[in-house]
Amino acid sequence: MESPFTYILITLFFSSILLSIIFFMTWQTMGRQKYALMFSLSFLASTMLWANTIFKSVLFSHNLYWMIGCSISMLSVVLGTWGHCLRTQHPIPPWTLLSLGVLGIALTYYFTYINPFIGLQMSVYLYIDSIFLLVTSFVIIKHRKKSRPAKIGASIMHFVFALCLFTAASIALAQGRAMDIELIKLYSVVNFTALPTAYVGMSVFVIYMLASDLAEEMKQLAMTDLLTNCLNRRGFYIHAKQQMLELQKQGQHICLIYWDIDKFKAINDQYGHAGGDKVLIYISNMIKQNIKTDDLLGRMGGEEFVILIGRGSYDDAKSVAERLRTMINDTPIPFGEWHIKVTASFGVVELAEKDITVEQAIDLADNALYQAKSSGRNKVVFS
């Protein structure tokens, strides 16, 4: 009859294989993101770690088994942390992670062969593993200002896993230079109860986090205009409602600007659809660069755009439209050997009343735009 620990190890071995396969498939199906491959390799390393522990007494001497286990464990956490840094575009350089991993292996080698010290031999690499997990926990939660539940969960699970490793390491260290059977028993209890739970919990939360990344990406895609990368009509309505409340709370003076490129059909006719597309992309980028990051720019369809802005006064807000009109008028757009001359007309409405809706504001601004068009184009009309 094998010890119950062996069955736990076998379960961990198979769980790690499955996790490695899941992340490999994620890598293949989610645009070959490097971080998913790193996670797959990290779990593959864990698989080898559990296999090494299962077969330890059969294959290797105790010290060799320990060195192999410590090296694979380091490899696994380095790859995992590296993956999380890639996912969050965190600037920690990979060589820092690798150096810390190599330091863990070197110290363990030193306390195993050169200056045998059982407490340090067993604990140093676990302490370093827990540093990696704490770094990962921090990197996940710091990624974006607003954390989603999946990220909070994944960050907490990495923290819990780090805490379990830290506890196991501290029990091992308490042995001192020689082995202490009672402490080894306690170490095994932590190793085989808290650690597997934290390990599986952490892995599941990472999968949940990647699924939630995908959901977020889909949501963004559904609200983005693919040609200009601005918000589309749906995205604009959703964001504008929240933004209006936010700007009202800040006591800002809000304006909605509805604008439309003049005689766009003629541009298409003269320069082809590609020329028209170039004009749409160029102008929307130019506008994005010349409004504040909090201002919302949306493409309502065709060559019609809308901007929601908040400023200290209505005069400031209204002057934005005139500034943008002049800029478009003064900036011929390079297209092949040509420079396309473009103008645009603007309708502007003040959102002075608190209970005005985005839809009503757009209707009013659209009326003003219509007047700008019918009175000669290339002008700004206030509602």
Ligand SMILES: Nc1nc2c(ncn2[C@@H]2O[C@H](COP(=O)(O)OP(=O)(O)OP(=O)(O)O)[C@@H](O)[C@H]2O)c(=O)[nH]1
């Ligand atoms: N290149 C390109 N053209 C588009 C796109 N969407 C709509 N259009 C074209 O935009 C043109 C809009 O023409 P109209 O609505 O007549 O407006 P206009 O020619 O700008 O005239 P005014 O608005 O009155 O100044 C149509 O020819 C559409 O085919 C697009 O994504 N790319």
